[in-house]
Amino acid sequence: MDLKRRGNQTMVFANPPLILSSYTVVGPKEGDGPLGKTFSKVFKDQIHGEKSWEVAESIMLQEAMQGALDQAGIPKEEIDFMLAGDLLNQLISSNFAARQMDLPFIGLYGACSTMALSMAVGSMLIDGGFARNVLVGVSSHHEAAERQFRFPTEQGTQRAMCAQWTVTGAGSLLLGKSGTGPRITSATIGRVLDFDVNDVNNMGAAMAPAVSDTILNHLQDLQRKPQDYDLIASGDLGMVGLALAGDLLKKSGVEMGEGFTDCGVLIYDSSQDVHSGGSGCGCSSVVFAGNILQRIKAGELNRVLLVGSGALHSSTSMLQGESIPGIGHAVVIEA
Amino acid sequence: MDLKRRGNQTMVFANPPLILSSYTVVGPKEGDGPLGKTFSKVFKDQIHGEKSWEVAESIMLQEAMQGALDQAGIPKEEIDFMLAGDLLNQLISSNFAARQMDLPFIGLYGACSTMALSMAVGSMLIDGGFARNVLVGVSSHHEAAERQFRFPTEQGTQRAMCAQWTVTGAGSLLLGKSGTGPRITSATIGRVLDFDVNDVNNMGAAMAPAVSDTILNHLQDLQRKPQDYDLIASGDLGMVGLALAGDLLKKSGVEMGEGFTDCGVLIYDSSQDVHSGGSGCGCSSVVFAGNILQRIKAGELNRVLLVGSGALHSSTSMLQGESIPGIGHAVVIEA
Numbered sequence: 001m002d003l004k005r006r007g008n009q010t011m012v013f014a015n016p017p018l019i020l021s022s023y024t025v026v027g028p029k030e031g032d033g034p035l036g037k038t039f040s041k042v043f044k045d046q047i048h049g050e051k052s053w054e055v056a057e058s059i060m061l062q063e064a065m066q067g068a069l070d071q072a073g074i075p076k077e078e079i080d081f082m083l084a085g086d087l088l089n090q091l092i093s094s095n096f097a098a099r100q101m102d103l104p105f106i107g108l109y110g111a112c113s114t115m116a117l118s119m120a121v122g123s124m125l126i127d128g129g130f131a132r133n134v135l136v137g138v139s140s141h142h143e144a145a146e147r148q149f150r151f152p153t154e155q156g157t158q159r160a161m162c163a164q165w166t167v168t169g170a171g172s173l174l175l176g177k178s179g180t181g182p183r184i185t186s187a188t189i190g191r192v193l194d195f196d197v198n199d200v201n202n203m204g205a206a207m208a209p210a211v212s213d214t215i216l217n218h219l220q221d222l223q224r225k226p227q228d229y230d231l232i233a234s235g236d237l238g239m240v241g242l243a244l245a246g247d248l249l250k251k252s253g254v255e256m257g258e259g260f261t262d263c264g265v266l267i268y269d270s271s272q273d274v275h276s277g278g279s280g281c282g283c284s285s286v287v288f289a290g291n292i293l294q295r296i297k298a299g300e301l302n303r304v305l306l307v308g309s310g311a312l313h314s315s316t317s318m319l320q321g322e323s324i325p326g327i328g329h330a331v332v333i334e335a
Numbered sequence: 336m337d338l339k340r341r342g343n344q345t346m347v348f349a350n351p352p353l354i355l356s357s358y359t360v361v362g363p364k365e366g367d368g369p370l371g372k373t374f375s376k377v378f379k380d381q382i383h384g385e386k387s388w389e390v391a392e393s394i395m396l397q398e399a400m401q402g403a404l405d406q407a408g409i410p411k412e413e414i415d416f417m418l419a420g421d422l423l424n425q426l427i428s429s430n431f432a433a434r435q436m437d438l439p440f441i442g443l444y445g446a447c448s449t450m451a452l453s454m455a456v457g458s459m460l461i462d463g464g465f466a467r468n469v470l471v472g473v474s475s476h477h478e479a480a481e482r483q484f485r486f487p488t489e490q491g492t493q494r495a496m497c498a499q500w501t502v503t504g505a506g507s508l509l510l511g512k513s514g515t516g517p518r519i520t521s522a523t524i525g526r527v528l529d530f531d532v533n534d535v536n537n538m539g540a541a542m543a544p545a546v547s548d549t550i551l552n553h554l555q556d557l558q559r560k561p562q563d564y565d566l567i568a569s570g571d572l573g574m575v576g577l578a579l580a581g582d583l584l585k586k587s588g589v590e591m592g593e594g595f596t597d598c599g600v601l602i603y604d605s606s607q608d609v610h611s612g613g614s615g616c617g618c619s620s621v622v623f624a625g626n627i628l629q630r631i632k633a634g635e636l637n638r639v640l641l642v643g644s645g646a647l648h649s650s651t652s653m654l655q656g657e658s659i660p661g662i663g664h665a666v667v668i669e670a
Contacts, residue, residue, distance in 0.1 A: 008415070009439055011465050052655050080343070081524060088649065089424040091444045095527060095647035099660045104344055104524035106456065107444040109426045121441065121456070128463020130346050148651075189416060189439035192430060312430035314423065316483075320387050325434045 003213045003252050009188050010221035016183035017126040019333070020074070020133070020176040022289040023067025025060045027142065027168030030278075030286065033268045038290040039169075040067055046143055046168060054088060057141035057170070058096040061086065064170035065101055065137040072133075072174045079103055079174075080131035083122050085114035086139045087166075087281055088148060093139050103135065112207070112236050113190070114138045115171065115285035116308025116329040120187035122175045123331070132177050139170035140280030149315055150200060160201040164238040164264055164279035165272075171285030173293075182296045186222065186332045190214040192312060194325035200318050203279055204241020207309040207326035211237060212248040214307055214328035219254065226256045230301040233292060234328070235284025235308050236264030238276035263287035284308055296335050304333045338548045338587050344523050345556035351518035352461040354668070355409070355468070355511040357624040358402030360395045362477065362503030365613075365621065368603045373625040374504075375402055381478055381503060389423060392476035392505070393431040396421065399505040400436055400472040407468075407509045414438055414509075415466035418457050420449035421474045422501075422616055423483060428474050438470065447542070447571050448525070449473045450506065450620040451643025451664040455522035457510045458666070467512050474505035475615030484650055485535060495536040499573040499599055499614035500607075506620030508628075517631045521557065521667045525549040527647060529660035535653050538614055539576020539599075542644040542661035546572060547583040549642055549663035554589065561591045565636040568627060569663070570619025570643050571599030573611035598622035619643055631670050639668045 024039045031042030041063065043056075050056040061084065069076070082103035084094035091107045098105040110117040115138040122134035143153050145166040151157040175184070193213055197206040211234050219225060226232055237245055242262040249256055263284040264277035288306055295301045313324040359374045366377030376398065378391075385391040396419065404411070417438035419429035426442045433440040445452040450473040457469035478488050480501040486492040510519070528548055532541040546569050554560060561567055572580055577597040584591055598619040599612035623641055630636045648659040 006439075007412070014464075054651060054655065077342070085444075087425075089651060090422075090446065090647065090649040092647070092649045092652050095660055095662075096652075096657070098527040098662075099529050099647075102526055104341075105527055105662060106452065106524060109420075109442040109444050111425065117441065124460060124463055124465050128459055128465060129349075130459050130463060189441060191437055192433040192440055194434050312425065312427070312434075314425040314427045316389060316424060317427050317431075320389065322431070325430055327430075327433075327440065 003216050005220055006217055009217045010186055012186045013123055013127040015127055016185045017123045017175045018179050018181040018183055020174045020179045020181050021068045021071035022173050022293050023064050023071060024171045024286040024290045025064045026286055030167055030169050030267060033272060035267055035291045038294055039286060053141050053144035057139050057144050058093040061093050061097040061137050061139040061170040062100050064172040065097060065135055068172040068174045069135060074133055079133045079135050081106055081125060081134045083108055083118040083134060083136045085109050085118060087145050110327060110329060111310030111312055112279055112281045113308030113310035113327055113329045114281040115288060116306050116331050119184060119331045120189060120329055123184045123187055126175055126177050134175045137170060137172035138281045138285040140166055140282035142166045142168045145280055159275060161275050162240045163201040164203055164276045165274035166280035167267060167278045167283035169282035169286040171289035173289055182333050182335055184331055185334050188214055188218040188330040190328040192325045192327050194323055196323045198323045203311045204238040204276055205244055206311045206324035207237055208241045208244035208248060210326035211307050211309045211328035212245045214330050215249060216252055216254060218330045229259060229303050229305045232260045232305040234262045236279045237262045237309055238264040238279060240276045296333060302335045306331050338551050340555055341552055344552045345521055347521045348458055348462040350462055351520045352458045352510045353514050353516040353518055355509045355514045355516050356403045356406035357508050357628050358399045358406060359506045359621040359625045360399045361621055365502055365504050365602060368607060370602055370626045373629055374621060388476050388479035392474050392479050393428040396428050396472050396474040396505040397432040397435050399507040400432060400470055403507040403509045404470060409468055414468045414470050416441055416460060416469045418443055418453040418469060418471045420444050420453060422480050445662060445664060446645030446647055447614055447616045448643030448645035448662055448664045449616040450623060451641050451666050454519060454666045455524060455664055458519045458522055461510055461512050469510045472505060472507035473616045473620040475501055475617035477501045477503045480615055494610060496610050497575045498536040499538055499611045500609035501615035502602060502613045502618035504617035504621040506624035508624055517668050517670055519666055520669050523549055523553040523665040525663040527660045527662050529658055531658045533658045538646045539573040539611055540579055541646045541659035542572055543576045543579035543583060545661035546642050546644045546663035547580045549665050550584060551587055551589060553665045564594060564638050564640045567595045567640040569597045571614045572597045572644055573599040573614060575611045631668060637670045641666050
């Protein structure tokens with residue numbers, strides 16, 4: 001199967017929405033990693049005094065969204081939509097966070113691509129004239145996700161070397177029509193691609209084709225090359241998926257070069273025993289809303305392409321022997 | 336707890352998107368019901384020759400979306416987005432349908448409110464200038480949903496009298512910028528409300544507050560009264576929830592009158608042993624894309640308010656003793 005050009009898949013915003021504020025909350029393992037100092041808040045343990053991992057995740061998302069709101073100092077009455085998503089069945093963390101936030105709520109599901117997807121949809125709502133400000137937030141939780149998709153972590157099942165480690169974290173951004181901050185200048189909504197990967201421990205391989213397809217179409221739509229970006233960060237292919245995406249794009253005539261990395265590769269270091277890197281929709285949300293955004297604001301990065309990557313499986317589909325389709329959504333952020 | 340006015344929750348479209356075509360696929364029980372003749376296609380049995388209920392649901396959604404496309408005769412290259420959602424974990428039916436449709440895909444989750452939500456978001460994308468045509472589709476499947484949320488139907492568990500029957504059905508609409516058809520003139524995105532209902536067999540009670548809140552805010556935003564609509568259809572409160580919503584609105588000073596009904600009340604008749612009526616996001620999608628749309632086109636209804644209603648629970652949240660928050664999203668359709 002080859003990647004193919006669709007055309008007309010990228011929206012360029014006439015009045016690019018601004019990122020007015022951001023806030024990130026992570027678990028202790030993420031706090032101990034190389035990006036630890038870039039996060040707004042680190043929970044002392046995975047359960048944060050709550051009665052379940054799932055409730056802890058929802059509280060984490062709520063704290064991230066409230067944190068972004070507080071940082072911007074914009075009253076709730078001027079926030080027109082809340083967009084959120086997570087990995088849990090029926091987006092339960094997002095629904096419970098939305099109950100507390102009391103804002104008009106649109107639930108999005110793109111698996112680990114949800115941060116880029118919500119930034120894209122939020123930008124369309126603002127640039128389209130339907131919102132002054134949109135609050136976006138995305139979360140995942142290691143224990144809650146692992147027991148839902150694979151095995152309870154208490155079971156101590158041995159992890160494959162190509163497996164990724166689901167990040168415990170929630171990131172939130174406040175997008176707005178006016179103010180100051182980096183701008184979201186364009187977005188590419190991806191298609192679902194399936195290269196027949198059926199190993200639930202190899203998400204990187206399942207997502208690499210869709211991410212590559214979205215990057216290829218994005219570059220062709222805008223007549224750009226990878227070197228037009230200071231950073232292209234997928235989120236989250238891990239080390240295995242990142243290498244595969246590089247190879248797939250090379251076959252299609254695109255040399256990604258040094259500036260191509262992955263949020264799942266950045267968030268942990270090799271001493272943390274995470275094998276192929278981080279994953280979970282919290283991963284790209286906290287790496288983008290933390291480290292990458294700070295580097296844009298500091299003038300270190302001028303133009304960034306964030307490509308969210310989602311593996312579209314459920315525990316039911318895996319037990320029924322289905323393969324794992326993937327999706328990639330891209331957004332361009334400029335200083 | 337009282338309903339309260341937020342303000343500024345409704346978008347009025349400057350160039351109202353058109354409903355260019357529609358297609359519905361349902362199971363045999365829905366085909367035998369009072370609206371049987373209004374559906375495009377009726378499956379002979381619940382599994383449609385597939386290996387699982389879940390695969391049958393995905394095929395049903397795919398057939399509905401392809402059906403809407405074929406009816407409009409618009410080439411795939413001119414469809415800029417596919418928006419879809421369902422009740423299954425990780426939107427698996429929609430993801431697998433999107434894999435076949437090969438269109439830029441945005442996954443939405445609003446439980447049973449997903450049809451109205453996708454019509455609202457699709458309309459914003461078109462009116463905002465980001466799409467020429469948007470294909471929306473929403474599905475549910477009785478056996479797939481019941482075994483995920485409650486009990487496998489093979490178990491024969493006795494159903495409560497306030498329980499609703501999850502509809503097996505998929506409805507699809509092609510929304511467009513130009514052509515002919517009824518128009519979507521405004522949309523109200525709802526907030527998550529929780530009145531502390533925790534009975535998974537009483538979805539109507541869980542959703543009634545959020546639906547009432549959305550109707551109240553919609554009417555106040557547009558300075559309208561219920562009598563300005565030929566039909567206000569919630570989807571899907573069932574008989575219990577419909578009565579509760581009428582009471583809640585009355586307490587807030589709004590008399591809904593004769594024109595207030597519910598897609599879950601319309602789809603089955605009392606001989607079909609469904610207790611409080613139909614539910615599942617397939618319900619409002621096939622009742623709207625079938626019967627209601629046909630009555631608008633026939634000139635019988637001039638202005639309709641469709642209020643999708645979602646119960647935001649998961650099997651995990653129920654086992655953990657959480658209550659069930661609800662959400663309501665409204666769209667106005669005019670001849």
